[in-house]
Amino acid sequence: MLSALANPHRLRILAMLKAEGRSYVSQLARQVGISRPLLHLHLQKLEEAGLVTSQLELSPDGKALNFFAVADFAVDLTPDLLVQAVATLSAKTD
Amino acid sequence: MLSALANPHRLRILAMLKAEGRSYVSQLARQVGISRPLLHLHLQKLEEAGLVTSQLELSPDGKALNFFAVADFAVDLTPDLLVQAVATLSAKTD
DNA sequence: AACATGTGTCAGTAAATTCTTACAGGTGTC
DNA sequence: GACACCTGTAAGAATTTACTGACACATGTT
Numbered sequence: 649m650l651s652a653l654a655n656p657h658r659l660r661i662l663a664m665l666k667a668e669g670r671s672y673v674s675q676l677a678r679q680v681g682i683s684r685p686l687l688h689l690h691l692q693k694l695e696e697a698g699l700v701t702s703q704l705e706l707s708p709d710g711k712a713l714n715f716f717a718v719a720d721f722a723v724d725l726t727p728d729l730l731v732q733a734v735a736t737l738s739a740k741t742d
Numbered sequence: 743m744l745s746a747l748a749n750p751h752r753l754r755i756l757a758m759l760k761a762e763g764r765s766y767v768s769q770l771a772r773q774v775g776i777s778r779p780l781l782h783l784h785l786q787k788l789e790e791a792g793l794v795t796s797q798l799e800l801s802p803d804g805k806a807l808n809f810f811a812v813a814d815f816a817v818d819l820t821p822d823l824l825v826q827a828v829a830t831l832s833a834k835t836d
Numbered sequence: 837a838a839c840a841t842g843t844g845t846c847a848g849t850a851a852a853t854t855c856t857t858a859c860a861g862g863t864g865t866c
Numbered sequence: 867g868a869c870a871c872c873t874g875t876a877a878g879a880a881t882t883t884a885c886t887g888a889c890a891c892a893t894g895t896t
Contacts, residue, residue: 653824654748654829655854661827666821674872686855688874704873710863711872718821725817727760730747732755737750749884768842780885782844798843804893805842 649723653695657682658690663671665718672713691716743817746791751776752784759794759812766807785810 652658657680664679665671673691676682677684693715694700703715746752751774758773759765765773771781786793789810797809816821 649743651748654767657854659824659828660832662821663825666825672872673874681800683856684873685857685875689854707872709865710873712862713872714874721810721820723819726810726815727749727756730753731760733826734753738754745883751884767841767844777885777886778843779845783884794874801842803841806892807842808844 649697649699652693655690657686658694659724661687661690661694662699662718665716670715670717672715676716743791743793746787746793749784751780752788755781755784755788756793756812759810764809764811766809770810 650662659682661676663701664676668676668679671679673687674684677687680687682690689699691702695702699719699721701719705713705715705719707713755774758770762773767781767785767815768778770785771778774781776784785794786794790792793813794810795813797811799807799809799820801807803824
C-alpha cells in the first residue's frame, strides 16, 4: 500500500479522482495527461492496494465505461504502526 | 517520504530502531542482517525523509559511532491529505 | 606492524519499475 | 465498411532503485 502511494503519477491520479468524484479510464487519462495503458497500470496498483474502487457501467449510447473512485481510507502513519506492519510482513525468529 | 517507507528493509530498520531505542551503523547492520554499505544507503533515504535522526558520538574506547533513532513522526494518511501533497508537488495550471 | 573495530564513498552490476508501442476486442454512427 | 469511441493486455525499451565488492581513513589493542 505504501509502495502504491510512492509515485507522483499515482498521487496525481488520486487527487484528480478526488476532485472529479469519479471518472472512467480514457477520460481520466486525458485529465491526468498520461497514456491510457500507463494509467491502466497505475490504476491496477492503486486498486490492488485498496485505494481506489472500479465499477463497470454502460453509457446511454451503449459503451462500456469503467469508472474509478477513491476509496475512503485513513491510516495513522506512526512509528508504532510501522512496527506492527513489519511484524505482519516477516515472521522471522531472530 | 512515502517512497522512503515503500521498502521492506527500511521498514525493518525502523522497527529495529524502535525496539532498540538507538543503534549505530555497524551494529544495526548486524541486527537487521544486511551489509553495512546497503544499510548506509537506506539510512540516508530515511534521514532525508526525516524519519530517523543521527548523532555522532565517541565510545569510551575512542571510536566514532554514528547513532540512529526513529524520529517522532505522525501523518494522517487520507485522500484529502494526499490532495494537499499533490498541490505542493506540482504547481501546474491545468 | 598487523589486527580488529568503527566511519564513509564509489563503480559496476542486478533487479524492479516505469513507460511506449502495438495488438485485439467491443458498441454505435456516417 | 470505415470511423469514432470505449475496453483490455502483452512485449520490449528505458529508467530508477537496490545491491555488492572494493577502496580509503580513523582509533585502540596485541
